[in-house]
Amino acid sequence: MFRYIVRRLLQMVLTFFGATFFVYALMFANQDDPIQALAGERPITESVRQALTERYHLDDPFLLQYWYYMKGMLTGDFGTSLTGRKISDMMEVAWPVTIKLGLIAIVIAAAVAVTSGVIAGIRRGSIFDNVTLVITLIILSLPIVVLAPLAQLIFGIKLGWFPPTAGATPTFWALLLPALVLGSLVIATELRVTRSSVAENLRSDYVRTARAKGLSRKRVIGVHVLRNSLIPVVTLIGVDIGGLMSGAIVTERIFNVPGVGFNLFRGIRTEDGPLVVGFVSILVIVFLVVNLLVDLLYAALDPRIRYE
Amino acid sequence: MFGNRPWKMAVGATAIALLASGCSGGGSDDTDASSNSVIIGISEPQHLIPSNTTETSGAQVLAALFYPLVDFDDQNKPELVAAESISSDDNKVWTVKLKPGFTFSNGEAVTSDSYIQAWNYGAYGPNGQGASYFFERIEGYADLQSVDPDGEDGPQKAPEPKAKSLTGLKKVDDTTFTVSLTAPFTGWESVMGYSAFYPLPNAAFSAPGVIADGFEDAIVGNGPFKMKGTWQHDSQIEVEKVDGFKGTVPKIDGINFKIYQDQKAEYADLTAGNLDVQSSIPIESLAAAPGDLGDRFQKSPSSSFQFVGFPTFQKEFQDVNVRRALSMAINRQEMTDQIFLGSQSPATGFVSPAVAGYRDNVCGENCTYNAAEAKALWAAAPTAPKKIQITYNADGGHKAWVDAMCNQIKQSLAIECTGVGEPKFADLLTKVEKKSPVGLIRLGWVMDYPLMENYLGPLYGTGGSSNYYGYSNKKFDDLVAEGSKAATPEEAITKWQAAEDILATDMPVIPLRFGQNVYGFSEKVSNVKVDTQTRVDLYNIEVK
Numbered sequence: 001m002f003r004y005i006v007r008r009l010l011q012m013v014l015t016f017f018g019a020t021f022f023v024y025a026l027m028f029a030n031q032d033d034p035i036q037a038l039a040g041e042r043p044i045t046e047s048v049r050q051a052l053t054e055r056y057h058l059d060d061p062f063l064l065q066y067w068y069y070m071k072g073m074l075t076g077d078f079g080t081s082l083t084g085r086k087i088s089d090m091m092e093v094a095w096p097v098t099i100k101l102g103l104i105a106i107v108i109a110a111a112v113a114v115t116s117g118v119i120a121g122i123r124r125g126s127i128f129d130n131v132t133l134v135i136t137l138i139i140l141s142l143p144i145v146v147l148a149p150l151a152q153l154i155f156g157i158k159l160g161w162f163p164p165t166a167g168a169t170p171t172f173w174a175l176l177l178p179a180l181v182l183g184s185l186v187i188a189t190e191l192r193v194t195r196s197s198v199a200e201n202l203r204s205d206y207v208r209t210a211r212a213k214g215l216s217r218k219r220v221i222g223v224h225v226l227r228n229s230l231i232p233v234v235t236l237i238g239v240d241i242g243g244l245m246s247g248a249i250v251t252e253r254i255f256n257v258p259g260v261g262f263n264l265f266r267g268i269r270t271e272d273g274p275l276v277v278g279f280v281s282i283l284v285i286v287f288l289v290v291n292l293l294v295d296l297l298y299a300a301l302d303p304r305i306r307y308e
Numbered sequence: 309m310f311g312n313r314p315w316k317m318a319v320g321a322t323a324i325a326l327l328a329s330g331c332s333g334g335g336s337d338d339t340d341a342s343s344n345s346v347i348i349g350i351s352e353p354q355h356l357i358p359s360n361t362t363e364t365s366g367a368q369v370l371a372a373l374f375y376p377l378v379d380f381d382d383q384n385k386p387e388l389v390a391a392e393s394i395s396s397d398d399n400k401v402w403t404v405k406l407k408p409g410f411t412f413s414n415g416e417a418v419t420s421d422s423y424i425q426a427w428n429y430g431a432y433g434p435n436g437q438g439a440s441y442f443f444e445r446i447e448g449y450a451d452l453q454s455v456d457p458d459g460e461d462g463p464q465k466a467p468e469p470k471a472k473s474l475t476g477l478k479k480v481d482d483t484t485f486t487v488s489l490t491a492p493f494t495g496w497e498s499v500m501g502y503s504a505f506y507p508l509p510n511a512a513f514s515a516p517g518v519i520a521d522g523f524e525d526a527i528v529g530n531g532p533f534k535m536k537g538t539w540q541h542d543s544q545i546e547v548e549k550v551d552g553f554k555g556t557v558p559k560i561d562g563i564n565f566k567i568y569q570d571q572k573a574e575y576a577d578l579t580a581g582n583l584d585v586q587s588s589i590p591i592e593s594l595a596a597a598p599g600d601l602g603d604r605f606q607k608s609p610s611s612s613f614q615f616v617g618f619p620t621f622q623k624e625f626q627d628v629n630v631r632r633a634l635s636m637a638i639n640r641q642e643m644t645d646q647i648f649l650g651s652q653s654p655a656t657g658f659v660s661p662a663v664a665g666y667r668d669n670v671c672g673e674n675c676t677y678n679a680a681e682a683k684a685l686w687a688a689a690p691t692a693p694k695k696i697q698i699t700y701n702a703d704g705g706h707k708a709w710v711d712a713m714c715n716q717i718k719q720s721l722a723i724e725c726t727g728v729g730e731p732k733f734a735d736l737l738t739k740v741e742k743k744s745p746v747g748l749i750r751l752g753w754v755m756d757y758p759l760m761e762n763y764l765g766p767l768y769g770t771g772g773s774s775n776y777y778g779y780s781n782k783k784f785d786d787l788v789a790e791g792s793k794a795a796t797p798e799e800a801i802t803k804w805q806a807a808e809d810i811l812a813t814d815m816p817v818i819p820l821r822f823g824q825n826v827y828g829f830s831e832k833v834s835n836v837k838v839d840t841q842t843r844v845d846l847y848n849i850e851v852k
Contacts, residue, residue: 039362045440152576164573253573
């Protein structure tokens with residue numbers, strides 16, 4: 001177990017450097033004229049251009065820029081964005097709100113998906129099963145760029161149940177609507193995987209054995225079936241964190257949440273290399289850690305899985 | 309191996325984290341509804357140091373925190389605000405006398421030095437201030453810039469500039485200073501109305517010429533409002549009234565500048581009543597706005613001017629009749645009605661209605677839709693191209709109208725026309741600078757100060773900063789220069805109008821549209837006005 005974790009951590013270091021290098025290279029290739037991008041269509045005087053180019057090392061070759069950046073990051077300094085703000089300050093604002101949003105979305109999505117999935121799996125062909133089938137189909141076919149403004153219009157403006165935008169320090173209530181929208185991205189697939197997994201496990205030998213032993217229906221489903229059915233769902237939830245982060249770029253803009261997705265969008269638009277790479281570096285770490293946790297959860301869910 | 313417990317713990321921990329996240333988000337940013345303050349939507353300012361602020365959101369916040377030397381009346385003529393008098397005998401050496409007794413919100417007195425040190429900081433090249441070009445006309449500006457000996461990409465660093473302060477700025481006494489320009493300029497008083505010319509207190513500097521760390525986030529000005537706390541990036545900037553302010557006192561006690569990343573989100577908050585003023589309603593929400601807001605949806609003139617330029621380096625556009633024909637082939641009214649839903653108006657001149665000296669319909673028949681005449685001109689022109697291309701930047705929402713314009717040209721002239729999108733404005737500029745055959749170039753302009761010269765010089769003057777299409781006419785340049793040197797503003801306007809008349813016959817660009825501010829406000833406020841630079845007038849706005 002211990003050796004397994006150490007091995008994974010070492011792999012993570014390699015993945016981390018590889019990923020940041022790629023992202024930095026892509027940003028560098030995309031970088032055309034960040035000073036002009038920041039100024040919009042306003043002409044820039046030569047001496048301003050010169051001063052900013054030197055301040056942000058924009059004229060240095062790629063590897064040297066990457067080296068400056070990595071050197072800073074490994075000493076905990078994420079550098080400054082092209083608007084002169086410290087990127088670590090920007091992260092302090094952006095991460096908490098995105099983590100809140102993501103957590104609420106994941107928990108709501110998982111809770112709804114697993115509960116309904118189990119019920120649908122047990123009562124296959126029932127009205128409940130068919131209704132969830134239709135609803136998930138609708139949600140699956142609505143892209144988030146449609147769903148988010150629609151939810152904002154209906155629940156935020158017309159009905160007034162939720163505040164239409166959340167802001168930088170939102171209440172739980174203000175975050176709920178964007179989280180629901182974000183969660184609906186993954187809810188449909190999670191629900192269907194749970195349903196088919198439960199349905200399949202209900203027919204398996206160990207369930208028949210458990211029933212034959214005279215165990216209560218609650219225990220058979222709650223412990224034996226659910227635990228085994230969760231393995232594919234847990235994998236999916238781990239992968240879904242990625243989906244949620246990419247969905248956050250749209251959701252955060254529409255609900256005015258100045259989080260990670262918003263900063264990535266801004267960084268890409270203004271060709272702000274350090275800003276994008278800084279946020280992506282942390283995102284990479286989040287992905288790696290979550291996937292490690294998911295792998296470790298397998299062992300907890302299924303005693304047959306052991307890591308040596 | 310793990311047994312049952314860690315799994316349950318994980319679920320429990322998640323639940324706790326979730327609960328905690330819900331509880332900790334208690335800080336709601338809604339201000340007290342009964343108080344005499346308003347919420348105005350902006351986007352995140354890039355900078356708040358006056359000499360580095362070049363976009364509307366920053367300028368809006370600075371308008372609350374600072375008190376300008378001059379402001380502009382309804383005819384866009386300068387009127388004195390913080391200055392008691394601004395005078396010059398020769399339009400070259402200007403004497404500025406400040407009204408006495410004004411202080412910064414930290415108690416420091418506003419003196420001539422407050423202006424001189426702020427302007428020196430703004431003009432000093434290595435500070436990289438975005439609005440530094442405003443100081444270009446002041447004597448000694450060139451000595452504050454440094455030239456990189458081997459160009460931007462070379463390994464050598466630029467040497468330090470020769471001087472650190474402008475020789476043209478001289479203190480006479482605590483409330484009087486003189487500004488010497490390199491050449492006489494009649495409109496200098498108007499130029500000083502721009503936000504780059506605000507003063508800075510001594511507290512701004514940690515050493516001479518160095519802005520103190522953290523000053524930008526808690527900036528101190530000489531205006532009717534002061535910052536409450538610090539700039540909460542991406543979230544909000546709160547300002548409150550300065551007690552005992554000497555100048556014009558606004559009717560409201562405080563403003564919460566709420567920061568939005570997206571104008572559509574801002575509009576959603578406006579309709580839900582969480583926001584009091586939105587100074588620019590996005591085009592996507594325009595169709596719904598009159599219904600949503602009723603008479604709280606309003607329009608006012610802005611200084612923006614949209615046009616397409618003819619690249620004079622391309623042979624086929626050197627015939628003036630080709631340029632006239634293309635201009636006549638376009639139905640501007642249809643474009644502003646159908647695509648911009650009346651949020652812009654057809655342009656019939658080369659300067660915006662936001663400047664003194666603007667005349668209606670300078671362009672005359674050349675800017676009037678006349679398909680038959682256009683076709684006749686086109687047929688008679690020997691070098692008329694078979695195909696027209698219009699290049700625009702795809703990130704600015706220009707595709708719809710460029711395509712519409714192409715369709716109009718196709719219909720009027722029966723030729724091919726395509727709109728080509730470059731990813732960003734910088735890509736477009738690079739192509740134009742390389743003189744690649746880009747066809748017509750989409751461009752826009754927003755004024756820095758309300759003078760005709762601010763359109764004529766940069767856009768059409770030889771070597772003008774935004775004259776990307778290379779128009780050059782000696783007679784025109786001379787008239788603009790004569791206007792700048794004229795003894796009185798009235799005389800200057802006469803010269804500049806004569807210069808504009810030349811443009812109407814030369815047609816170096818196709819004037820398309822004048823921008824308008826389309827803004828909306830909540831039921832809580834009244835007397836909302838948005839000026840030509842898209843800033844909400846903070847002295848008029850009232851809470852009902």
